[in-house]
Amino acid sequence: MEPPAPQRRVTIVDVARHAQVSTTAVSKVLRNAYGASPEMRAKVRRAIDELGYRPNAAARGLRGQTYTIGVMLPDIRNPFFPEILDGITDHLAETDYQVFLGPGGCNDEKAEARVTDAMIDRGMDGIILIAPVSSRARLERIASAVPAVVVGRHGHSTVYDTVTDDDVAGAAMLVGHLVDLGHRRIAHIEHHETDPTRIAEMPNAQRADGYRHAMRSLGLAEEIDIVSTTYTQEGGYEGAKQLLARPRRPTAVFAGADIVAMGVLEALTEAGLSVPGDISVAGYDNTTFASFGPISLTSVDQAGHEIGGNAARLLLERIADRRKAPVQVKLSPTLVPRRTTAPPPA
Amino acid sequence: MEPPAPQRRVTIVDVARHAQVSTTAVSKVLRNAYGASPEMRAKVRRAIDELGYRPNAAARGLRGQTYTIGVMLPDIRNPFFPEILDGITDHLAETDYQVFLGPGGCNDEKAEARVTDAMIDRGMDGIILIAPVSSRARLERIASAVPAVVVGRHGHSTVYDTVTDDDVAGAAMLVGHLVDLGHRRIAHIEHHETDPTRIAEMPNAQRADGYRHAMRSLGLAEEIDIVSTTYTQEGGYEGAKQLLARPRRPTAVFAGADIVAMGVLEALTEAGLSVPGDISVAGYDNTTFASFGPISLTSVDQAGHEIGGNAARLLLERIADRRKAPVQVKLSPTLVPRRTTAPPPA
DNA sequence: GCGGTTTTGGGTAACGTTTCCCATCGGGTG
DNA sequence: CACCCGATGGGAAACGTTACCCAAAACCGC
Structure with missing residues (x-):
């Protein structure tokens, strides 16, 4: 029985030491920032792979970015949300952002507030609110604390973008x-x-x-x-x-x-x-x-998938520029006739 | 037009200053830790309310605890998961923990790994894996990095607890x-x-x-x-x-x-x-x-609700003591006869 | 060759908590 | 009255990353 491996996590300092460079350099490589030569990038990346380094999100969060996007959905049971979510994740797949869902209690303002507050506390970079039931004022409060996109609420705002279906x-x-x-x-x-x-x-x-x-x-x-x-x-x-x-x-x-x-x-x-x-x-x-x-x-x-995709796109744009003019996207639904409708009885 | 309010978030330092105590004291009150008199607690709590202070989760995470629990569910479309989730959230409602869902791609080991890694990167205090498709080795790896409970996988482990239905x-x-x-x-x-x-x-x-x-x-x-x-x-x-x-x-x-x-x-x-x-x-x-x-x-x-409740309970126990002996809970299903079954044609 | 610009790399101070320690203060004990 | 102990409060060093600097080197046009 060996001692149960305290297993300190690999940090940026370990990578820097292993690659014989400064932590600043490693950080630059991680964020594709300016000021690192191709050779340096290669060297650092090799060290990262060899050590299996993964950046600590908490530390990053403390400095401002968490690479996390929160999606608040009021009722996971609603079978319509998965489509939207797919649209969101597909759009975000190529980015460094990770999506987490916050389960709001079904149509419950209190629960909704709890979840959105929790997302803000965790320094999420942006949040998407799907069919929120919260008051308008509350939505604006949220949006002034963190870039936000609201899905499924008609009506404009000066601080958040909206995506709706007509x-x-x-x-x-x-x-x-x-x-x-x-x-x-x-x-x-x-x-x-x-x-x-x-x-x-x-x-x-x-x-x-x-x-x-x-x-x-x-x-x-x-x-x-x-x-x-x-x-x-x-x-x-x-x-x-x-x-x-x-x-x-x-x-x-x-x-x-x-x-x-x-x-x-x-x-x-x-x-x-x-x-x-x-x-x-x-x-x-x-x-x-x-x-x-x-x-x-x-x-x-x-168009659930499109709704999600648009929401994600708008959110990324707003994260890039928090004071850009709000956008309202309105998509068009389609009729799906099936067997429960037919001419009325004669 | 006033300047768009840079709005620095209230920190523990602000609270300490406002209550005329040290940040240490505030921290103790926040965590109900030992070493704070009732008067001090009252004073600090008042300051917290007055300023609307909320602890920064990233900073807490850097010190070890995020008060966040991750639930990995492979396919949000599966209408069986909501029950489990309700069981989890109900059990956790009275605690300080917040639940976030990580959407694993449907039956996709890669996506599952991405989500679980993301949860570990974010320093989540514990994670619940619902019907994961990942290999056994991978599950053990996850569980050795963070307290974990696996739902819906028969088969024991020395590092994680399991909850299954029979x-x-x-x-x-x-x-x-x-x-x-x-x-x-x-x-x-x-x-x-x-x-x-x-x-x-x-x-x-x-x-x-x-x-x-x-x-x-x-x-x-x-x-x-x-x-x-x-x-x-x-x-x-x-x-x-x-x-x-x-x-x-x-x-x-x-x-x-x-x-x-x-x-x-x-x-x-x-x-x-x-x-x-x-x-x-x-x-x-x-x-x-x-x-x-x-x-x-x-x-x-x-018994979805019970499954979730048990998973949450086991996880809290494991968070409290990471090296406790693993537990396997097996629940019993019930038959629900409806109109699609009847005696065979004569 | 020489000022000036650009590129490359690193030192270091934050960010907001928690935690380890130490200091002080009453009051009880021998 | 000296001593010790528990209770209470605070100082300061982490935690891992990023961003603001500055320094050195390399390159440029003349």
Whole structure:
């Protein structure tokens, strides 16, 4: 039994000694900084490899850079986030940055604050906030402490960039699709929202808005029928129950999110109604399960990968220049028609 | 326009000055260390609140502790991980530790190494590896650099603790359930595995093993029928195609994972077979979508929340004493019968 | 060859904590 | 009353890296 190897980690000093140069020189090579000859670079790199040196992120952080980017996502369960994340990591793959996810509690401002504070404490170089529920003021506070990009919140800011999908257009496409199929009585299930800022900024509100506008512009103002519940399976179930109790039942239901559509489908099955024979159903987000054979849900696809890629790009730009003018990127969704929508019963 | 506020962050020195004490004293209060009178604590805490001080994690990291725990999860898409994560965060909620997720690329050893190295570089106090695909040697290397707990890998180690679910028992329960319903020709779709270590350690291999054992012990050795594909929707689709081409078709298919079952269902629908009328289907993991009305998939539930809680507990214990004897926790799964399984056709 | 510029390399002081030590002060003990 | 002890507080040296300097050498055009 040898002593259990205290194993001091290799530091920049070890590398410098091994390569017979100064620590300054090693640091320059590490950061591709100016002032190191090709021979020096080669020599240092060899030493780094031989010793298996890896820079200590804490020490770097103390000096200003951690090469770490934080992504706050409020609910890992939301099957739409992975796409965004892939977009982010793909964009960052070639850089020295490492991505870490901070799990915000589901739609919980407190938890969100805890995570973002933790990211700032850890000196992360930049953070991406995905569909945050925090107040506008809070977002600005965060963004003034660290370069930030906000995904999925409509509404401008002077300190952070935003990337959103055009929810109004998406909702309109869906309504258009249903109308093309011959539907007129099209109902919508929305996520209930009271806070005025959020009504203006949150995607759910925008979808409801898009629904209203589309109905009106297609001459169906009379038929607008919105049920307010939540973006959950239960919310969909409840909403569908309410809609089924209407004297004139809708022939199509546009659920504000795929998960809501799942609840709707359950309620319809329970009521003995067939989809799409008796009633059409559509969701939003084109989540993984929407494509599963037994479900085959008509939905709207947000360009998740592109959203993530853009967010990462904007963040890098902002890290490079913290005072550049904020940018708003708005991407366009696409309709994905599947088997839950069909012409209404004759 | 005022100058855009350079806004130096409040440091321990500021707090010390404001409270008229030494930085040492502040540090002691922060860490609840010995050597500070109640009055001093009160005074310091007041100063901390008044100034809105938050300790710099990088500086702390340089001295040894970062109060950060890393969770490596190979594939955020896997809907089973959120449960584990909840278990972890719930257990850690009362502590000072903050959890960050490192996104390993899907089943990619390289990506896994990158993430774990990044965690070690950042001086994380401990890490939890969820269903890692890395080699045994690599896991031991990681664990010797930082306290670690491995989730979902059977097989002991002298340096890290493990938490697993009893996959053999779970598979056996499922086979038992199908046999009870009257099935005999029960096929299994497994995730193809060649590496010998993994065959012994990975859950997929254990499930296949459990299937074999259960079939044999129920006198159905003759009926053992395994198709090797992958744990993906396509894998399920392919596997089902192969099984349907058999001269004697199975009356039930036990897919090694829920996502595989989705592919199976799709292939069956295509073939015009009804579920469970013509053929029963079961999955494993009890993922969120398994409970959706139109799917209603019979599955096996791993106690995800408990798995996470145990992992967190073991990690804290190991952080407290790095050389404590390794512990292996094995939890028991439960069967969740739903509508995709029924007696075989007469 | 000579001033001046550019290139190359290194010395050293931060960065914000923690931790090891030592100093002081009451008060209890012999 | 001398001595010791525990409790309380602080000084100062790390931790590993980067960035601001400055020095020396090499190169340049005339």
